[in-house]
Structure formats: structure tokens, C-alpha cells
Amino acid sequence: MATLVVISLALIATYAVRSVLHGRSRATADARTGELAGVVYAAAPPQEASKPTPAAVVGGGQYSPNVGQTFPDRVYWGVAHVHTGYSFDAGMFGITLTPDDLFRVARGGEVVMDNGVRFKQDRPLDWVAITDHAEYMGISDQIRAGSPDLLANPQGKRWYEMSKTSPQEGVKAAIEAVVSMQTGKPVFDASKLTAAAWAHAVEAAEKWNEPGVFTTLHGFEWTSAPGGNNLHRTVVFRDNAEHVSQVVPFSTFDSQDPADLWKYMDAYAKKTGGQVLAIPHNGNLSNGQMYSAETFEGKPMDRAYAEARAGHEPLLEATQIKGDSETHPYLSPNDEFANFERWDINFTKMEPAENSVLHGNYVRSALKLGLELDAKLGANPYKAGLIGGNDAHVGVVTQREDNFFGEFANGLPSPDRWKTPLAMVHNDPKQGPLISVWGEQAAGLGGVWARENTREGIWDALKRKEVYATTGDRPIIRVFAGWDFAQADLDRPDFAANGYAHGVPMGGDLSKAPVGKRPVFMVHAMRDPDGPNLDRIQIIKGWLGKDGKAQERIFDVAVSGGRKIGPDGRCKTPVGSTVDVPNATYTNTIGAATLSAYWKDPAFDATQHAFYYVRVIQIPSPRWTAYDQKRYGIKMADYVPMTVTDRAYTSPIWYSPAK
Numbered sequence: 001m002a003t004l005v006v007i008s009l010a011l012i013a014t015y016a017v018r019s020v021l022h023g024r025s026r027a028t029a030d031a032r033t034g035e036l037a038g039v040v041y042a043a044a045p046p047q048e049a050s051k052p053t054p055a056a057v058v059g060g061g062q063y064s065p066n067v068g069q070t071f072p073d074r075v076y077w078g079v080a081h082v083h084t085g086y087s088f089d090a091g092m093f094g095i096t097l098t099p100d101d102l103f104r105v106a107r108g109g110e111v112v113m114d115n116g117v118r119f120k121q122d123r124p125l126d127w128v129a130i131t132d133h134a135e136y137m138g139i140s141d142q143i144r145a146g147s148p149d150l151l152a153n154p155q156g157k158r159w160y161e162m163s164k165t166s167p168q169e170g171v172k173a174a175i176e177a178v179v180s181m182q183t184g185k186p187v188f189d190a191s192k193l194t195a196a197a198w199a200h201a202v203e204a205a206e207k208w209n210e211p212g213v214f215t216t217l218h219g220f221e222w223t224s225a226p227g228g229n230n231l232h233r234t235v236v237f238r239d240n241a242e243h244v245s246q247v248v249p250f251s252t253f254d255s256q257d258p259a260d261l262w263k264y265m266d267a268y269a270k271k272t273g274g275q276v277l278a279i280p281h282n283g284n285l286s287n288g289q290m291y292s293a294e295t296f297e298g299k300p301m302d303r304a305y306a307e308a309r310a311g312h313e314p315l316l317e318a319t320q321i322k323g324d325s326e327t328h329p330y331l332s333p334n335d336e337f338a339n340f341e342r343w344d345i346n347f348t349k350m351e352p353a354e355n356s357v358l359h360g361n362y363v364r365s366a367l368k369l370g371l372e373l374d375a376k377l378g379a380n381p382y383k384a385g386l387i388g389g390n391d392a393h394v395g396v397v398t399q400r401e402d403n404f405f406g407e408f409a410n411g412l413p414s415p416d417r418w419k420t421p422l423a424m425v426h427n428d429p430k431q432g433p434l435i436s437v438w439g440e441q442a443a444g445l446g447g448v449w450a451r452e453n454t455r456e457g458i459w460d461a462l463k464r465k466e467v468y469a470t471t472g473d474r475p476i477i478r479v480f481a482g483w484d485f486a487q488a489d490l491d492r493p494d495f496a497a498n499g500y501a502h503g504v505p506m507g508g509d510l511s512k513a514p515v516g517k518r519p520v521f522m523v524h525a526m527r528d529p530d531g532p533n534l535d536r537i538q539i540i541k542g543w544l545g546k547d548g549k550a551q552e553r554i555f556d557v558a559v560s561g562g563r564k565i566g567p568d569g570r571c572k573t574p575v576g577s578t579v580d581v582p583n584a585t586y587t588n589t590i591g592a593a594t595l596s597a598y599w600k601d602p603a604f605d606a607t608q609h610a611f612y613y614v615r616v617i618q619i620p621s622p623r624w625t626a627y628d629q630k631r632y633g634i635k636m637a638d639y640v641p642m643t644v645t646d647r648a649y650t651s652p653i654w655y656s657p658a659k
Contacts, residue, residue, distance in 0.1 A: 091140020
């Protein structure tokens, strides 16, 4: 009997996953009563009566409805931003793990970290792009080995001797490397070292790539940081070693200008016939420079530049360890969820960033600026999807609150890591240094809707923007927008096929609204089976006003727990919290396991450019700091947060009037 119960529970769980993916379920288990409760839908203006959209043509005339089916049918989880000891700011800080180690862990294996602690992820990943810094790539291995090429250079020999003297001297050497990167001038020619490290990285990615099971994407990080302002991009290739081995990574020592990176990408494509894309990341530390209306040289952006940026950079990194970059309370004062895991630092002056630069740091503002520039230039440089990155520099992907190993070597688990400063200036007794390890967030992941787990399948999904960002968990989210969806379409067994047949998915485009029509959105969301329940589904809308200025508005379109959405489209009642901080636990007795929404924009104007993206908010859960406090039996300062409200952001869907 016990075996039968286990099997039954497994079947129920499997059915729940498939139901959300294909639109077969509107019910969610209410953990408080053990009964089925209907999913709560948004309160919305009265909708005109409509019939379900016609059935999608499937099967190509064959009996099997799956014949000829090509639309993406599964989410694949991974990261396009993570580092090993090949990165100078990992290796020179004491991290020795290699690409082989990281791929092994990503596949579900274990590894011994550089502090002697064993590490294993909660679940394997589906795909990974290791993006070690192009600058001084592999130098730490050369230092440890006493490479003749390194020792032949006076500066290389000096760094070798410093690293052998003491860990503190090794850190000083790493800081010198960072300073040289900010100036764009290398202290010595490391091109031979970089080429050798790149060859090893390419070899490792080829070895671990297993089409259909686990995908490795070749990549690196271009680390432009003029004056300390973050303009970094991760560069991700679609191709195999045959192509990527024909080039070496482009570094900030080649140029600090992103336009030159794009030229490198074009040259690669011309030389090899391959394909490559770049992802701007960590814009919250750019001091207003990442998302600007100007070029790197400070000139007004023109159409050619806008088109080049949009073509080379189809995604923006919305969240990662060094803070969340969706939006900011100053930029979105009506957004009660905007004050989330923020890092607002001017690294040039080593002080808090001024409000005047924040609009250039956050992706929601970039999406809005893109609408304004499109109206002026006829091209939108920020027509980009949203993805989550990780940016761990410890040789593993570490995005779970209960399994967080920090960003750098000084953030590896220990009783005192939380108070280790990352920036010493602005030491406020009420909040500590400007930023410390406790300020790092456990994040993030990219969910990719694809047909197959191959390099081509994953990369193509990244390019077409059918991806979404999460701050660490793995909720399943699907959204379609169209003109003719009816309420009944939300519950169709062929939800996905119908969505693609009569609408567009995340990352897609709507244009030329039919007379009298408003865009219709259908959203399904299901919590991570090993994560917190869902609080609500929101749609974030940005549009271009009559004055040429972009505006924004938030709509709650589905909420849990029987709460109500008001006439203004907002639910003002918080979901509550079940977090037990002293024990670092929570329960899923609030929120919902699944939420669905059918929503029409009540304020749609067919003449206005607009974008819409979905934000799914989870119920509060213990932050990694609470887990540390419990495990080590310590008490952190009162200013250290102990709970977190994790979330996910989908790539937008854009609307453009007929031109």
C-alpha cells in the first residue's frame, strides 16, 4: 500500500506540471485546507463575449497530433554568466576550480570547494555558458605553475612573487589587475596566456557537451569598466569548437567601447560563418552608463547605432549576485516590490550612487528609454529580453538561498563571512560598510523555452528572447498575447499550440491593432516544486505618452488566497509571511502552487508604442543569511535582512502601431 501511495503522489505531481505547461488545470491545492481551490483571476473591466479561438492545425493530416510540431515545449534551466578559477578575480583570490569542475557540478556531481567544504547543487542544470574574463584569462594557473612565459615578463614575475609571499600580497596583485582593466591598459601582454586558457576552456566545453542531455555554450566576459563603471558583457557563441577556436576572446584591452565588441562579433561571423550574441549585465553598477541615449563617446545615438545594439545584444541581465537590476523605488515609486536586493554604488567615488544616474542602471528604465528612442530614431536599441545571471566567482553556480556559496573566495561559507566588507568606504554603524558579503543575493537563473536541449536550441531561444529571469528558484511561466483569445482559451488542453497559432510568446511582437481590439494576455505560472508558493502575477506595462515620454504602470492580474484586485488593477492586501527566522524555515500554507490569468489591457491606446512583461512574485522565504545564522549559531547585525521575496521576470512582448 505504501508503494502505491508513493506512485500515486508521483503521478499527481507529474500531471500538475504537464497541466500548467499545456493549460489543463485551473485549480491549485490549498495547503491550509487540503482541498482544491479555484485559481484566483484578476478583477478586470467587463469583457465582451467571445468564443474560443479556432483549434490550431496540428498533425499535418496524420493521426498523431504531434507530427510536425515545432513550437518550444519545455523550459531548460541554466546560466550565461558564471566564472571559474580561470578568471583573474577568482583565481588570484584563491579559487582553483576549473571549467571541468563547474561542468561536473552543473551536471549534478560534487566538488570540494577551495575552503575544503563539499558542494552539490539541489538539481542539475540543463545548460551553462562559462564566461571567464577575457582579461588575463588563466593567469592564476600560470602563477601557480610558475609558467616560463609569465616569469619572462617583469610584471608577471612580480605578481608571481607577490602571490607566493602571502594571500594578502596575492590580493594586492589582483587589485592591480583590476585597476589596469579600469584604465583599459594592460600592465603586460598576456595574449599568449589568454590563448592557452581559451583553448583549455573550449576543450572542456566540448568534452561536457551532450546534445539532448546537457548543453555547454562557449563564452567569455568582456570586462569594460572605464573609471570603475560597469559596462561588462558576456559573449555567447552558438557554435562548436571548429568555429570558436578560430578566434580568441575580445578584451577591454582591445577596446572599452561596446561598438568595437560588436565589430569583433561581426568579424567572427564573417570569418567562420558562425553566430554570437552579447548580454549586458550588472547595469546597476554602471553609474548611469549602461542604458543611455548616447554612444560610448558621448554622442547622441543614431539609428545605425541603435540597430547595431539591438542586433548584437538581444537580452539584458535583470538580476544576479551583485544585486537586482529590474527597477528602483526612486524610478518606480508606485511599485511596492521595487525595493529588492539593491546595490547602488558609484565605484568611481566609492560612495552611494546619486538618484540622477539610476535611470541608466535598471532594465525597466532601459525598456522605457527604448520606446522614446524608437520614436525619434526609428529603431529601439533596448528591445531586449530579460535573463537571470549568476556571476559567482567560486567555480560553481550558487543561486539557492539554502546553498549559497557567495560570489568571491571571501564569501565562501563561514560564521563570519556575512560581515566581510567588499567596499570599505562609507562605514555607517547602522548599516556597516558600503557593501559587505551579506549584501550579496543568492541569484539567479535563466529559464529558456526551447524544443531541444542542444546548442542550437538553447542559443536560438536566447536570440529570439523566449527566455525569463528568476532570482534563483525555478517557477514555470508561460505567457501569450494576441487579439482574439477568449477566456476559455486559458483552459484548453492545447494551450501552447493555440498560443503560438493565434498569438506571440514572451519576446514577441504585436503590431497594428485590429479596429476596436485590445491585446489579450494569457499567463500560466507554477511554483518551483522545491520552492515557495506564488503570491501574485503582475503585468508591467510601459508605453509612450502623447508628450513623447515613456510611462509605466503595474497591474495585478492574479493573486492568491482569495484576496481582491481593486478597480485600479492593484491588490493592496499583502500575502503575509510564514517565515520562522530563528529556525530558517517557512511553510507553503499561504500563496498558491499555481496561478493563471486572462487579462486585457483596460488602458490600451492603439496609437501608442508599448511593452508588457510578466513579473511573478513568490511568498517570503528565509534569506541565505537566515540559514547561516541558524547553521552557525550566530547573531548578525539588525540591519542584515533575514527574509527574501524571490521573483521572476519574463521577456517583454512589444506593441507597435502601424507605421
